[in-house]
Amino acid sequence: MLIDLHTHTSVSDGTETPAELVQAAAAAGIEVLGVCDHDTFAGLEAAAEAARQAGVRVWRGVEISAQYQGASVHLLGYGCRDDDVPLNQELARIRRGRTDRIPALLAKLAEAGMPIDDVLADFVADSPSVGRPHIADAMVAKGYVADRKEAFDRYLADDGPLFVPRYAVELEEGLALVRAAGGAAVLAHPWGRVSRGLLGREVLAALVAGPGLDGVEVDHQDHDRATRLELREVAGELGLCCTGSSDYHGTGKTGHELGCNTTAPAVLATLAGLVEQRGGRLTD
Numbered sequence: 001m002l003i004d005l006h007t008h009t010s011v012s013d014g015t016e017t018p019a020e021l022v023q024a025a026a027a028a029g030i031e032v033l034g035v036c037d038h039d040t041f042a043g044l045e046a047a048a049e050a051a052r053q054a055g056v057r058v059w060r061g062v063e064i065s066a067q068y069q070g071a072s073v074h075l076l077g078y079g080c081r082d083d084d085v086p087l088n089q090e091l092a093r094i095r096r097g098r099t100d101r102i103p104a105l106l107a108k109l110a111e112a113g114m115p116i117d118d119v120l121a122d123f124v125a126d127s128p129s130v131g132r133p134h135i136a137d138a139m140v141a142k143g144y145v146a147d148r149k150e151a152f153d154r155y156l157a158d159d160g161p162l163f164v165p166r167y168a169v170e171l172e173e174g175l176a177l178v179r180a181a182g183g184a185a186v187l188a189h190p191w192g193r194v195s196r197g198l199l200g201r202e203v204l205a206a207l208v209a210g211p212g213l214d215g216v217e218v219d220h221q222d223h224d225r226a227t228r229l230e231l232r233e234v235a236g237e238l239g240l241c242c243t244g245s246s247d248y249h250g251t252g253k254t255g256h257e258l259g260c261n262t263t264a265p266a267v268l269a270t271l272a273g274l275v276e277q278r279g280g281r282l283t284d
């Protein structure tokens with residue numbers, strides 16, 4: 001059974017609509033597909049509807065923009081009730097923070113001789129917030145860079161010359177919100193580029209003991225082989241679930257093809273059990 005638990009659609013920074021994503025997943029032989037757009041549940045109904053026709057099971061997810069000691073950390077919530085008021089208020093705050101910093105980013109781009117104001121709207125699609133990937137797409141359209149990766153590597157990355165900070169929820173608070181909304185909480189790519197070194201064994205242990213972390217995304221393209229082995233060992237010691245996913249963004253991220261990493265059926269069952277216990281809503 002092919003289980004890919006973390007993918008994106010055009011309601012955040014993926015390039016395919018929820019229905020297109022589900023069709024692509026079906027074509028790739030994926031049976032369980034986690035749809036985890038950044039800070040929004042907006043694509044889940046359309047994905048679930050398409051999934052019923054395509055014979056795919058959609059897991060309702062969200063990837064929350066959190067921070068730990070001031071650094072960016074991504075938190076996956078599975079099966080959160082999407083009408084939960086505190087969680088929705090926080091997601092709205094994050095989306096507002098993302099969009100509110102766009103004028104400052106546009107000004108920096110113009111100052112650097114790369115205005116994009118006239119085309120940006122074409123790349124936001126149906127996303128309820130405007131983020132750096134949309135900026136990157138506009139930069140590609142203008143011919144300033146070849147692809148999103150170059151836009152981030154040269155200009156937009158957290159340590160890049162055009163970076164403008166934005167609001168993100170404190171990790172512990174994000175974890176508590178996911179749990180209170182009935183969800184299971186999994187750290188996305190915890191030892192990837194940005195958060196490597198930050199979320200060591202002791203920190204993970206404290207997150208398990210405190211707000212109640214449930215799992216870590218071990219098999220992810222941002223983790224090399226040695227990193228996966230080491231993280232799997234630590235997770236085993238701490239009793240954390242180990243998930244795997246493509247983090248598919250359509251054409252927005254290369255090397256993240258659907259099903260390139262997968263989650264074991266036993267892990268899926270464990271996470272489903274947690275959501276059921278907590279009164280969350282995972283499918284349909």
Ligand code: AMP
Pocket residue numbers: 013038065098130131132133148149152153166252253
């Ligand atoms: P923002 O939420 O506006 O701060 O933008 C952050 C998002 O940009 C992340 O959630 C990633 O999906 C995306 N991103 C970060 N680095 C890269 C990269 N090198 N290439 C493509 N997308 C990236």
Ligand code: FE
Pocket residue numbers: 008013038133249
């Ligand atoms: Fe993304």
Ligand code: FE
Pocket residue numbers: 063074188189
């Ligand atoms: Fe992420």
Ligand code: ZN
Pocket residue numbers: 006007008063188247
């Ligand atoms: Zn993601």
